[in-house]
Amino acid sequence: MVLDDATITAPARPDAIAGLRHAAVAAARRVGLRNGVVHDIRLAVGEAATNVVLHAYPAGAPGRMTLEADLDGDALVLSVRDEGCGLQPRADSPGAGLGLAVILRVAQRVRIETPPDGGTVVRMWFGPRPRPG
DSSP states (O other): OEEEEEEEEEESSGGGHHHHHHHHHHHHHHTTOOHHHHHHHHHHHHHHHHHIIIIISOTTOOOEEEEEEEEETTEEEEEEEEOSSOSSOOTTSOOOOSHHHHHHHHSSEEEEEOOTTSSEEEEEEEOOOOOOO
């Protein structure tokens, strides 16, 4: 199920990252996720979008990134997609950082896909955290 108005496309530039984070947080709040999970979502989407800006397109080349929010049972699934060169080393790209490690740490599940038409999709699942018991 795709949430209403849950797809946003933006230029792959640093000044667009906040907009994707804001849209992801809005989707999380619409489905009733708690603050700790919302914080994790803000962090993970920011890291995924930063990876697009830094790594998906050759330096100076225009590109775009898309955020999509879906529901999978009680989990919110956030996908950040680019149409760039995919997850491969490039001479003009900054070195590997901690972005994917952070995403893997805070999301319940992560899947990285390479669509047949190119680019990369980082799909992240977030659900209600268990209450301490």
